[in-house]
Amino acid sequence: MVIEKEYKFYAAHRNEQLEDKCSNLHGHRYGLKCLFEVERNGSYTTLFGDFDAKIEPxxxxxxxxxxxxxxxxxxxxxxxxxxxxxxxxxxxKVFDAPTTVENLAFMLFSEITEMGFRLVGIEVRETDTSVLQYSREDWVADCRDRSRTQCKPTVAKGT
Known part of the structure; x- marks a missing residue:
């Protein structure tokens, strides 16, 4: 079974490697849709609040x-x-790669997986018209990529 949950957050970023408007500091109202793989244990699988209790913080x-x-x-x-x-x-929020929506998806997928949840995939909405679908297979491939300096995300200390 799959449970779907949606979240929102606001964040600034820029992509310093581009030579267009995205190299400027700007912000987005990001949307995050998580697709959790769950198994029924009795009459229900997982309380929706169990996801919120970890992901919202x-x-x-x-x-x-x-x-x-x-x-x-x-x-x-x-x-x-x-x-x-x-x-x-x-x-x-420190990244080991440019702050693209693809790398944001990798970071979020990694952190949510580390919480013990099994994700089928996530969708990251950067704008009203731009959505990235990121699967478990995408995450596994990114974790195998030798150019990655980390597979486990980090947060800057002291900031």
Whole structure:
């Protein structure tokens, strides 16, 4: 059986590797649809609240109203220096690759899987008209990719 749950969060990002409007700092109201594979144990499989209890805090504490940032983006070090100099704490979600919707899907899939949930796939909505569908097979392939410096996501310390 598959249970579907949807979530939303706001985050800023930029893709420093592009030479178009997306290289500028901007934000999105992201939509996340999770497709959980579950097995019935008696009269029900899983309470919907069991998903929310773990995923909503993940999104609220690490993504919502934060900035997705690639470690190789020159802006990353500038932001770290700013935080050190001023004592300001910015919510930075650190990526080992550019902050594309594909890499965001990889990051979210990894974190949700680490919580013990079995995902069939996720959909990440970047705009009203742009949605990425990301499957378990996509995630397995990304984890096997030797160019990845991490398969387990991290959060910047001290920010």
């Amino acid at each position: 993940l999104l609220k504490n690490n993504y919502d109203h934060g900035m997705l940032i690639h470690t190789a983006d020159p802006l990353y070090q500038t932001l770290l220096d700013h935080c050190e100099r001023t004592g300001e704490k910015l919510r930075l």
